[in-house]
Amino acid sequence: MFALIKLIQSLFGALHSEGTPGQLAAGIALGSIMGLTRLVNVHNAIVFAAIVLLNVSFAGGLLGWALFVPIGFLLDPLFDWIGHALLFAEPLRAFWTSLYNMPVVPLTNFNNTIVLGSLVFALLFFVPLFGVTRWAVARYRVTVGARVRQSKFYRALMASKVYNVYRTLRP
Amino acid sequence: MTAPNPQSPAPSPRFKIFRWRAIGPLLVLLVIVSVLWWLFADTIARRQSQKIGTQMLGAKVEIQHLHLDLGNGDVTIRGLTIASPHEPFKNLLQADELVADLDVVPLTEKKIIIDRIVANGLRFGTPRETDGRVAAKSGDGIAGRVLAETREWASQFQIPVLQLATGKISIDSLDPRRLSTIPAAEALGARADSSRRSWQAAFDTLRIGPTLDSASATLEKLRRSRATDLATLNEARQAIDRLKRARARVSTLERDITQGAASLQSGLAGLDSARARDYAFARSLLKLPSLDAPEVGSALFAPGAIKPFERVLYWAQLARRYMPPGLFPRATTGPTRVRRAGEDVRFPRERALPRFLLRSAELSFLLRPTSDQPLRYAGRLTGLTSDPALYGRPMVASATGPQLSAGAMLNHLRGIPVDTAGATVAGIRLPAFELPGLPLRLDPGAATMQLGFHLNGDTIHARYAIRSSNVRWERDSGLANTTIGNLIWRTVSGISNLDVEARLSGALHRPQLAVRSNLDQAIASRLRAELGEQAAAAERQMRERVDALVNDKVTPVRARVNEVRSQAEAQVAQQRARLEELLRELTRFRLP
Numbered sequence: 001m002f003a004l005i006k007l008i009q010s011l012f013g014a015l016h017s018e019g020t021p022g023q024l025a026a027g028i029a030l031g032s033i034m035g036l037t038r039l040v041n042v043h044n045a046i047v048f049a050a051i052v053l054l055n056v057s058f059a060g061g062l063l064g065w066a067l068f069v070p071i072g073f074l075l076d077p078l079f080d081w082i083g084h085a086l087l088f089a090e091p092l093r094a095f096w097t098s099l100y101n102m103p104v105v106p107l108t109n110f111n112n113t114i115v116l117g118s119l120v121f122a123l124l125f126f127v128p129l130f131g132v133t134r135w136a137v138a139r140y141r142v143t144v145g146a147r148v149r150q151s152k153f154y155r156a157l158m159a160s161k162v163y164n165v166y167r168t169l170r171p
Numbered sequence: 172m173t174a175p176n177p178q179s180p181a182p183s184p185r186f187k188i189f190r191w192r193a194i195g196p197l198l199v200l201l202v203i204v205s206v207l208w209w210l211f212a213d214t215i216a217r218r219q220s221q222k223i224g225t226q227m228l229g230a231k232v233e234i235q236h237l238h239l240d241l242g243n244g245d246v247t248i249r250g251l252t253i254a255s256p257h258e259p260f261k262n263l264l265q266a267d268e269l270v271a272d273l274d275v276v277p278l279t280e281k282k283i284i285i286d287r288i289v290a291n292g293l294r295f296g297t298p299r300e301t302d303g304r305v306a307a308k309s310g311d312g313i314a315g316r317v318l319a320e321t322r323e324w325a326s327q328f329q330i331p332v333l334q335l336a337t338g339k340i341s342i343d344s345l346d347p348r349r350l351s352t353i354p355a356a357e358a359l360g361a362r363a364d365s366s367r368r369s370w371q372a373a374f375d376t377l378r379i380g381p382t383l384d385s386a387s388a389t390l391e392k393l394r395r396s397r398a399t400d401l402a403t404l405n406e407a408r409q410a411i412d413r414l415k416r417a418r419a420r421v422s423t424l425e426r427d428i429t430q431g432a433a434s435l436q437s438g439l440a441g442l443d444s445a446r447a448r449d450y451a452f453a454r455s456l457l458k459l460p461s462l463d464a465p466e467v468g469s470a471l472f473a474p475g476a477i478k479p480f481e482r483v484l485y486w487a488q489l490a491r492r493y494m495p496p497g498l499f500p501r502a503t504t505g506p507t508r509v510r511r512a513g514e515d516v517r518f519p520r521e522r523a524l525p526r527f528l529l530r531s532a533e534l535s536f537l538l539r540p541t542s543d544q545p546l547r548y549a550g551r552l553t554g555l556t557s558d559p560a561l562y563g564r565p566m567v568a569s570a571t572g573p574q575l576s577a578g579a580m581l582n583h584l585r586g587i588p589v590d591t592a593g594a595t596v597a598g599i600r601l602p603a604f605e606l607p608g609l610p611l612r613l614d615p616g617a618a619t620m621q622l623g624f625h626l627n628g629d630t631i632h633a634r635y636a637i638r639s640s641n642v643r644w645e646r647d648s649g650l651a652n653t654t655i656g657n658l659i660w661r662t663v664s665g666i667s668n669l670d671v672e673a674r675l676s677g678a679l680h681r682p683q684l685a686v687r688s689n690l691d692q693a694i695a696s697r698l699r700a701e702l703g704e705q706a707a708a709a710e711r712q713m714r715e716r717v718d719a720l721v722n723d724k725v726t727p728v729r730a731r732v733n734e735v736r737s738q739a740e741a742q743v744a745q746q747r748a749r750l751e752e753l754l755r756e757l758t759r760f761r762l763p
Contacts, residue, residue: 038510052193076511084502087516093500100518106281112505114513 009157010066014059015140016149025133027057029126031064036072036079036122038115042108075121076114083117213238220248223506227493229306229314230256230263241278246271254303255296256318257482262299267292277524285529293536312504317488325481328473328684345453345713347720352445356724359438360731366431367735373424374739379746382417386410386753393757411757418750425743432736439732442725449721453713457706468671468691469684471606476673476686479635483624487581487590490566496583498560517557525558534570548572559583574598587628595621601637603645610647611659615639615669631682633675642669662697663690 014024033047051061072079087096099105109115148154208215217237224232235250251266268291274284306314347353389403389410396403495501498521502514517526534550550570556562565582574597582589596619603614618639625632644664671688 038508049197052197053190055187055190073510076513080511080513083513087502088500093518096500096516097518097520101280101520101523103279107279109515111516111518112513113502113516114505114511117513 010059010063012148012154012157014057014063015137016145016154017057017059019057019060021134021137021141023055024057024060024137025130026054027051027060028064028067028133029130030054030056031061031066032068032129033119033122033126034061034065035068036075036125037118038109041115043119072118075118079117079121080113081117082120083113083115086116086120087111087113216246219506224253225305226312226504226507227314228253228256228263228489229304229312229318230254231303231305241273241275244273244275246273252299254299254305256304256306256314256485257478259302259304260299262297262303263295265292265294265297266290280524281526282524283527284524286531288529288532290532290534290536293534295536313492314489317485317492321481321485321488324484324679325477327681328477345456345716345720349452350445350449350717350720351452352442352449352717352721353724355438355442355445356721356728359435359442360728362438363435363728363732363735366435367739370424370428370431370735370739373427374742374746377417377420377424377746379417379421379750382413383749383753386414386757390753390756407757411754414750414754414757418747418754421743421747421750425747428736428739428743432740435732435736439729442729446717446721446725449717450714453717454710457709457713467695468687471686471690471694472671472673472688473684473686474607475604476635476671477684479622480624480633480673480675483592483622483633484626484631487592487624487626490581490590491583491588494555494557494559494566494581494583496560496586496588498558519558519561521561523561525556525561527555527557528562529555536570546573546575548575550577588626589628590624590626592624593622595619601639603643611663612645612647613669614643614645616641616643618669626679629679631675631677631679634672636672637669638671639669640667642667658697659694662693666690666693 014027017024019027030047030051034044037044050056051058086092096111100111110119213236216239217234220237221232221234231252231254233250233252233254234248236248238245238247240246248269248271249267251264251269253263253265255261255263270289271285272287274286277284302308306312306318309315310319389406392403393407493503498519500516500518502516505512505515519525530553532552532555534552536548536550537545548570549572550568552566552568554562554564554566556566559565559581560583563584565580565584567578567580569578571577575595577592577594577596579592580590582591598617599620601615601618601620603612605612615637616639618637621634621636621638623632623634644660644666646660646664666689668689671686673684673686675682675684677683
């Protein structure tokens, strides 16, 4: 329940933050990479560093991660299939072999079917997700954003203690 | 200096790509992660080692303490326990301490290269309190699949069962409905009738009679006519043609009858086979004890002899999965995670390091650890690797010591892997076991055990032998008052030596198992001497009962088949003779 409230607060907090739609969309798209792929992996350290260091919405990043974790679980069979197809593709064998025998690269677990499949999917999904999210956030703000901000629900939600904790942490 | 114009539009803030102020918190996070790693690296490595080891071996791997010293490339493991994947409350091995000398640089390629391991205080087959089997219960992963395969392999052997529990020869009631000869005889009788009808119909359609009559008339006419009577000569030629065509038709029918008669004859032979089966069925109702020595040996010792073969095969097959030959990409199930494990694909490359390599291991271990004077042994293992083709040498293991000699070689360098193992352990105390089918318990005492195993591709040759000179027998109370019970007891109780040998050979998917022991001949000859007459009399009686039930049906059918066959053959032969005779007469005349 706490997580759900926090997620809803994050969603509204991000939608009504001072960030541009592009910043929010970039945050969500980067967060989706963490959500779709396995969390404990080298590439996710890089993605996390990008969310922190780049001027994108951190809340959007957390929101994207939280939203796409269950989708990642659901799509694992697809990721497995993609990863298997790529890793056993004959034209790519020399490429994978050289990567596999290179320092550091094997630590990324790229040779796991789920890791590779989910990362490739997340990277391909990044651009459309970014575009759609930016358009949706912009539309939301010009249409119903102001009304939502003045609604009792929004004010009650944002007045809760959890939101205060969140506010102290927001960038 | 000019004052800003309030009417001019406010300059848009310059968009910054980087959030430089976040570097501080990120560095703090990095420091925290580093500190956590420094604090918990040993625990993480210990847990990961347990998890991966358990997944690979199909049995629980437990480590009490693990210390990583990456600076010096040392890994120290204390209190290692590996449970047996086959026995629920037994450990495969325990080790007091293992010190590994690790190459650090290959770790950056996620490759584990261990130059040397020193293992002290190894103990085998120690008891444990909890069930340590994992693959046997879950059936997951490579270990689970290999375990299931080897179990299925072991279950294919047909082990004869000694039926000595009643101690007397009994004849159960023989139900005529369960005899196969009677329905076979009825079916053959029906076939004979059907053949008779069809042959008669075929014979009628030949219409030989008019042809013969016409030819006879022509012949008479020809005898009375002049040699220049062209009309009669033409008629004779046509009669010859008709006779030849009729002869061809008779020949065809004759072939059919010959084939049909042969089929009926094989039906009669089938009745004899069915009767033999009925004799065997009736014999099975007698509950006769097995009297052949090889069957006695298999019945007594095959269940126990298959187990060591099954276990060695499990380890050999596991080694083949984890140490495959060649340099092709190969997939193994990834480590268990909250999300789907997926598959880890390895891409070995020539002249590169293998994924895992243990160059050398020196082992020191104890046998009979619980006795007052445990025996110390030493062993050596070299070339244990995930990519034998890269390492270029087979894995070799050996162990020697008082009353022990063991060695193994896994040669997976070429396309066809060859796995060889052998061990001789003397003075080993084997557990007492019950003899299958006999209420007897055999305690082999201190025995010498030999195991030889050679798996070349898919061809297996293996041998397992136990020798003991001071076996002890225990008698079950259920055997006390039976004839055979007393007989077996008298036979075996005086035998103090045990010499059992099991041999396995042939294609791995269908090998031949042969088990012999010094008890086989003794038990079989004693059984034959005591029970041979009774068994023969009972068998005779059973045969007579089968014959009495079967003969009523078989004898008339046999007579009917012979009658149908001879009748048809005689009919055809008669017509053919008449045809031949007329043809001879007609062709005697010189026709233009």
